[in-house]
Amino acid sequence: MGFLNLFKEIRDAGDATIKYPAAPLDLPDGYRGKPEHVEAACIACGACAIACPPNAITMSLDENSENVVWDISYGRCIFCGRCHEVCPVDAIELKNEFELAVMSKPDLTENCAYPIKKCAQCGKPYASEKEVEYGKQILLAIGGETAASIDACDLCEDCRRRNDAEAAKRASRGGR
Numbered sequence: 459m460g461f462l463n464l465f466k467e468i469r470d471a472g473d474a475t476i477k478y479p480a481a482p483l484d485l486p487d488g489y490r491g492k493p494e495h496v497e498a499a500c501i502a503c504g505a506c507a508i509a510c511p512p513n514a515i516t517m518s519l520d521e522n523s524e525n526v527v528w529d530i531s532y533g534r535c536i537f538c539g540r541c542h543e544v545c546p547v548d549a550i551e552l553k554n555e556f557e558l559a560v561m562s563k564p565d566l567t568e569n570c571a572y573p574i575k576k577c578a579q580c581g582k583p584y585a586s587e588k589e590v591e592y593g594k595q596i597l598l599a600i601g602g603e604t605a606a607s608i609d610a611c612d613l614c615e616d617c618r619r620r621n622d623a624e625a626a627k628r629a630s631r632g633g634r
Contacts (some may be wrong), residue, residue: 485554490539492555495530495568500549502526502572502586506541514540519583525571526586533566547592565575577614584614 476483485491507517507528514534518527539551560566574583575590590611597608610618 468589474479489554490537490552491556492529492532492537492553493535493539494551494555495528495552495570496551499547500528500572501547501588501592502528503546503589503592504551505544506548509540509544511537511538511540516548520571521576523571524574524583525570528576529567529569529573531567533563575612576613577617579617580614582614582616588596595606 502517504517507513508514512534514532514536515528515530518529519525520527533571537552537556539552542548542552558566572586572588575585575587576583594608594611597611609619613621
């Protein structure tokens with residue numbers, strides 16, 4: 459009689475497995491799947507590339523085309539969500555997609571390019587145009603003295619340092 463009781467218990471317990479992939483998989487709230495990049499919202503600041511532990515997201519300067527190239531390799535991505543957390547403009551959203559099987563490795567990458575802003579003094583490329591415009595919008599929203607320094611956004615870091623040093627020298631000499 460022991461076997462009959464075992465079969466009854468198994469029948470009453472129901473299925474112990476899910477029907478995936480034949481049936482859709484119910485994912486829990488807050489599931490971290492594939493990061494989806496919203497190109498129109500992105501300012502190409504590079505925060506996501508810096509925060510990415512496996513270096514799945516990279517940014518590089520393509521001086522020939524005068525663009526900053528944003529690139530993600532889903533083959534390296536560990537779906538940790540750091541890119542989503544650090545993005546200042548919510549240009550990366552974590553979707554529920556997790557089925558990323560492909561026939562060739564290049565199909566696991568996505569990229570896009572953003573125009574480069576060049577320094578108004580020396581002409582050296584220093585940031586994406588969208589990032590500089592975003593910074594200017596923030597300075598204008600703050601207003602006051604910070605809005606007065608909006609012209610410095612059009613300069614690279616080296617030229618800003620040089621200008622600040624020259625202004626400090628003039629101020630120390632009494633404005634002469």
